[in-house]
Amino acid sequence: MKKLVVAAAALSAMLAFADTFPAKPITIVVPFTAGGPTDRVARDLAEAMRKPLGGVSILVDNAAGAGGSIGANKVAKATPDGYTLLLHHIGMATMPTLVRNIPFKVESDFEYLGAVNDVPMTLIGRPSLPAKNYKELATWIEQNKGKINLGNAGIGSASHLCGLLYQNAVGVDMVTVPYKGTAPAMTDLIGGQIDFMCDQTTNTSGQIEAKKVIAYAVTTAKPLTTPALKDLPTLQASGLKGFEVTIWHGLYAPKGTPADVLVKLNGALKVALKDPEFIKKQEGLGAVVVSDKRVEPAEHKKFVAAEIAKWSPIIKAAGVYAD
Ligand code: ASP
Numbered sequence: 001m002k003k004l005v006v007a008a009a010a011l012s013a014m015l016a017f018a019d020t021f022p023a024k025p026i027t028i029v030v031p032f033t034a035g036g037p038t039d040r041v042a043r044d045l046a047e048a049m050r051k052p053l054g055g056v057s058i059l060v061d062n063a064a065g066a067g068g069s070i071g072a073n074k075v076a077k078a079t080p081d082g083y084t085l086l087l088h089h090i091g092m093a094t095m096p097t098l099v100r101n102i103p104f105k106v107e108s109d110f111e112y113l114g115a116v117n118d119v120p121m122t123l124i125g126r127p128s129l130p131a132k133n134y135k136e137l138a139t140w141i142e143q144n145k146g147k148i149n150l151g152n153a154g155i156g157s158a159s160h161l162c163g164l165l166y167q168n169a170v171g172v173d174m175v176t177v178p179y180k181g182t183a184p185a186m187t188d189l190i191g192g193q194i195d196f197m198c199d200q201t202t203n204t205s206g207q208i209e210a211k212k213v214i215a216y217a218v219t220t221a222k223p224l225t226t227p228a229l230k231d232l233p234t235l236q237a238s239g240l241k242g243f244e245v246t247i248w249h250g251l252y253a254p255k256g257t258p259a260d261v262l263v264k265l266n267g268a269l270k271v272a273l274k275d276p277e278f279i280k281k282q283e284g285l286g287a288v289v290v291s292d293k294r295v296e297p298a299e300h301k302k303f304v305a306a307e308i309a310k311w312s313p314i315i316k317a318a319g320v321y322a323d
Helices: 002-020 037-053 066-076 091-098 134-143 158-170 182-191 201-209 259-273 276-284 297-318
Strands: 026-030 058-062 084-089 110-125 149-152 175-178 196-200 214-218 246-254
Touching: 026 037, 026 066, 037 058, 037 084, 037 110, 037 196, 037 201, 037 246, 037 259, 037 276, 066 084, 066 091, 066 246, 084 091, 084 110, 091 158, 091 297, 110 134, 110 158, 110 201, 110 259, 110 297, 134 214, 149 158, 149 182, 158 175, 158 196, 158 297, 182 196, 182 201, 196 201, 201 214, 246 259, 246 297, 259 276
Parallel strands: 026 058, 026 084, 149 175, 149 196
Antiparallel strands: 084 246, 110 196, 110 214, 110 246
16 A cells, blocks of 8 residues: 555656656757757757747757767766757767777667757868869879878767778778867868868858868768758769768657656657758758658667668778777
């Protein structure tokens, strides 16, 4: 009897909790530096989710480092009450292979809330590189073997994945320079401290448009239509058969977050993904807001599992995983 009373009390506390959620600001953890591509998506998403969550403040916490695994771990270990969320990208699927010792489990330490967007990547170079198009770049790479620096956002990041697949495709090893995000890497690229980077269009389109970097190619199978990127060739059309990397972002909560709270958060995410302002901002940066079944938590989880299955053999075959 006593047990029953305790269980009933716990249940009613849970329901009351979901009823009042959110009663305080929510934090979205971004596992990379401020001002970078994932941060950008998070801040736009926070703005779009605010209204459907009753106008609550949604803060962004940049817990950057270790290719995105520090921030992901922070959320995996956070109190599962819906007030700490994670916005992460393809790293959720590639980290387990790229980084063999991550301190959390992608499949079982998170509640999946849904996918957010798909983002192409671009191969960009410092403004002083003598190569002005992809053909010239290919020659320059051949001539400068052993001297080329490639920036990325650390082991497990999207730029790490893309850069390594690119080195593998052209058969040239480059010196990798890791940052805590591609925002600081972009600063160094513009300043000429590094030669190259393969980075998300959400970070590169503005710099390409402003001619602060040289853009060589996009990593999608088809050319893009975004004004800043529409004249760029694909890497496939530039001779790298089958080269295709499109990354995505998803939203997650710590495992054990109450089901009712998850329903509320997923509902707010769905509203945000239909918000014309959010869609317009993302499209302007070359990203496509998700409108398919991946907005459902279970479907997003299936998708991430499929991405793990897709990328693990590619990463292993390329020999590009790291300790
Ligand atoms: N998403 C990272 C950032 O926001 C970049 C990357 O993964 O390459 O800086």
